[in-house]
Amino acid sequence: MWNKGWRDKTWSEIDRPWDILVIGGGITGAGILRESQRAGMRTFLVEAGDFASGTSSRSSKLVHGGFRYLRNAQISLTKKSVRERERLIKEGRGLVNPMGILLLNYDGDAIPGWMFGFGLVVYDILASKWGHRHYDALDMRELCPAVNPDRLTGGFRYFDAQTDDARLVLRVIQEAVTDGAVALNYARAEQLLKLRDGRVCGVLLRDVSPEGQGRYKEINSQVVVNATGAWADDLRQQVGGKSRLRRLRGSHILIPFSRLPLTRSVSFLHPQDGRPVFTVPWEGLTLVGTTDIDHKDTLSKDPAIDAQELEYLLQAVQFAFPCLELTHADIQATFSGIRPVIDTGKTDPSKESREHILWYENGLLTVSGGKLTTFRLMAQDALESMRKYLPEEIKFVPDQRILNASPENLPQISGLSPAAQSRLSGRHGAEIIPLIEAVRPGELEAIGNTPMLWAELRWAARSEAVVHLDDLLLRRVRLGLLLPAGGIPIMECIRSIAQPELGWDDRRWQVEEECYRTLWQESYGLSAIT
Secondary structure, rough: EEEOOOHHHHHHOOOOOOOEEEEEHHHHHHHHHHHHHHHHOEEEEEOOOOOOOOOOHHOOOOOOHHHHHHHOOHHHHHHHHHHHHHHHHHHOOOOEEEEEEEEEEEEEOOOHHHHHHHHHHHHHHHHHHOOOEEEEHHHHHHHHOOOOOEEEEEEEEEEEEEEEHHHHHHHHHHHHOOOOOOOEOEEEEEEEOOOOOEEEEEEEEEEEEOOOOEEEEEEEEEHHHHHHHEHHHHHHHHHHOOOOEEEEEEEEEEEEEOOOOOOOEEEOOOOOOOOEEEEEOOOOEEEOOOEEEOOOOOOOOOOOOOOHHHHHHHHHHHHOOHHOOHHHHHHHHHEEEEEEEOOOOOOHHOOOOOOEEEEOOOOOEEEOOOOOHHHHHHHHHHHHHHHOOOOOOOOOOOOOOOOOOOOOOOOOOOOOHHHHHHHHHHHHHHHHHHHHHHOOOOOOEEEEOOOEHHHHHHHHHHHEEOHHHHHHHHHHOHHHHHHHHHHHHHHHHHHHHHHHHHHOOOOHHHHHHHHHHHHHHHOOOOOOOO
């Protein structure tokens, strides 16, 4: 899709009028790009970094209905979420997959077990799908022998779903681009352009890719959408907007499956403060999260877990699985994301609403809040709010598929199980066909103990808009999270495939590798805090 030379070609063609200009390449911006393109609008998305490089690649990987939001009486949000979850499971098979969750109940929990049971009844009713069941303590230990038996009173099994969040964003953007939209990463909106009356009418765009040499262009659009997530208040300042967002950091730790072997997610209340904690089997590891604290640091670099958060999460798994004797040495990697929520001044960050909100200020539409599961609904709400500024002939069709159907009747790929082929199809959609055609001998083998294939590495380097090495290893194939030490020990193997496809000379590769090492150590490893 994004073959060699695509960036120069795109820059040469973007100085034309647009109906909608979307600033921000996370899941919110991707959804708006997709829905506006489907409605027949001339749509252009720009992202200052890589697609999904912010919060949308640093979530808990859950496509969930927001069961815990029922505690805050957010019934409407939960209802919308569970129904969008079901659509994503149906349409995104291989990328969005159902996941069983065991919810543990302990004597003395801040929320008694009967309240969880009542909440799950409501949860299933909202989804029009009965899926939960109660288990006593003995049955729960049979389902998960490693759980802490002390004061265990029983629990519940229910269902949500999980995904690779960065791949979901990329697939939504790719499908929009295939159907005629334009998306450009490493293109920073330096300044909003305004008419004489002060209304926003476009942006001054700067190419921040290494090859771009700081080129600029003025981009004009009928509607400018601010979908920059945690950075939204920064852009709003250019139209006189006052800060309205609260930046909350959610951090996670990743533990090898061999040390925390779970076949389904296990959730429980943290013994320290009663917040829900999830332990989630994901891509051959077990993910533990999440924290929920105010992020006071700069947004100019990747967020990182701090020592207090690490101890909080480690304490959680030590409580829930004491027989495994987990320590700092068992943590393979960490990652943190910044959630933008509406700041209402609540003392407890977890009680802030996760509902999305729209602000229209002097021609700039800001879309903020919300959650990954409901990105399609957020996009539709944003477009409906701007209808009077869009061409009259535009018609929205709200019930179209979220994701295009993957190609049917694909031949069985030699060496791949049906499950692995389904996974590959889900992650790549229609791109699975050229990906398969590009496979070389031995490249359908897994990379280490991960489910990633060498063929995926080659395809990502060749055709998925990779500008920096961390784009490739942290978002396209996730090796920076799934391999020990971020994949650095096998960097020469990675280089032998990726460097020729990327077209980088040896000096460029060395610079990128050094930057990646530093980034991984500072934001994904433990060396900075232990």
